[in-house]
Amino acid sequence: MPAREVTVGDSGATESKLRRARLAAGMTQGEVRAKLTQARRRRGKMPPKEASLKRMYTSWETGAVIPTDWRDELCEVFELPPAALGLVETTPPPALDLPSTFEVVRLDPAVISLLDQQTNFYRLQDRLLGAAIIPQTEAHVRNLEQMLRNALPSGHLPTAAVTLAEAAALAGWQALDAGDLRKAWDLHDIAKSAARQGENPAVLAHVTAQQAYVLLDAGRAADAVELVEYASEPRLLGQVPARLRSWLAAAHAEFLAAAGDRSGAMRRLDQAADVLPAGDNDPELPYLMLNGAHLARWRGNCLARLGEDQAIEDLTAALDGLTTLTSRRAEAGLRVDLALALRKRGDLDESRVQARQAAELAGTTGSARQRARIAELLAA
Known part of the structure; x- marks a missing residue:
């Protein structure tokens, strides 16, 4: 008899992640089941009959069941952490006690600074763990959105808005990396709105151009070129640091290359090299290393x-x-x-x-x- 599994009510997360992982790996369900059987035997466990495993795996992919006893085998087969396969229920870090929907708050610079540090912490984790921390970064964005909705007008509002923009852009990039184009687009929309509210041309240019990668992954290279050109308009470009101008030119080159415009791509790459300053990063651009x-x-x-x-x-x-x-x-x-x-x-x-x-x-x-x-x- 197979080990007890946990039935869940919300099937979307498990279905999308486990099925997406299989499709990304280029495997059929039958191939996955064969690999799971081998992994099971290597652990000294008796695998179920093929018909039973077939029913079990189908229930996992549809999200009707979260496989608790097969977690190690699934992670081995797909070479992914449990969170990336939807095999664990992750909760956001408690971090800060933010107000409820019906409360208002005076923005505290110290709290905004802590939230900004939290974004940077997730940024550093992302470079090592990738998709495994998506639940935490998305919860962080929700917390920031709630804080801004409940905030009284003050001179600290632009700083808080920029903090939200950077956090949403990070979460959007992670969603893109995980293959969720709809979520990636929506998070970048949140980032753009927050950047405008924060009146920060550099962050607005960055998150707008980064959103163009969603279009690129959707097979719409020409639209990606159009969006990055909007982000690189002189009205914005003249207000951003040199390292970000270099990044924008290089991203523009990639979209042009995807659209088959060789001369345009080479011209933008030359521009990127011409304006790139020494070093790897700038204190004013914590989200960018180039x-x-x-x-x-x-x-x-x-x-x-x-x-x-x-x-x-x-x-x-x-x-x-x-x-x-x-x-x-x-x-x-x-x-x-x-x-x-x-x-x-x-x-x-x-x-x-x-x-x-x-x-x-x-x-x-x-x-x-x-x-x-x-x-x-x-x-x-």
Whole structure:
């Protein structure tokens, strides 16, 4: 008899995460069940009959049941943490006691500072854990939204709004990485509105351009170009730091490359290199790290999208500067780009080597976005 499972009422989270993980891995339900059976035996446990496991797995994917006794096996098969598969119920950190819906509050600079520090803490965690902390960052955004809704007008309101904008943009990027385009778009809309309320042109330009990646992942490269051009208009661009101008130009180049505009992409990449200041980051841009190694990777990404051999040299140079990259997600993306460039050159063996290394990294961060690209490469 199979071990007892926990029945849940809300099926959306489990269904979307577990099914999305399987599709991103490029496996059928039958293939997953076979791997689960092998993993079960390695743990010295007797697997159920195939018909029983088939019924069980279907109930997991539809969200009718959360598999408690199969958690380790599922994490092994998909190379993802439990939270990324919807196998645990995570609760937001208590952090701060914010007001209820029917209360009003005078904004306290010390509280805003603590919330900003909390955003940065999640930002650092994201670089290591990826999708596993999505519930915490989304709860953080909800807390900030509630605080602003209940806040009395004051001179501290713009600072609090910018804090919300940065938190929502982080949560939106995580949703994008997890493959949830609708949620990613909506969170970036929250970020844009908060940035406008905070009257911060730099944050507004950043979150607007970052939202364009949702369009790119949706296969709408031309629309992504249009949105990043709006974010880079002179009325905004003249009010943002040089490192952010460099980032905007590089993002613009990536969207142009995806749209097949080689000359435009190369021109924007040159602009990005021209305005990039020394160092990795700026105190006024806590959400942004950008240096020469990152630009080398970005250039390689663009060239790989355009199918040019030069991409391999640029991406290899970026890989040599790996210590300057900021996250496992960034390294996984770099290796996927390199695998793509190698495949287009015809070097299939080395392409698969890079794709497998990227798959290991993507598994630790729960990146459905990268895993979908990797599955396509390994299937080729």
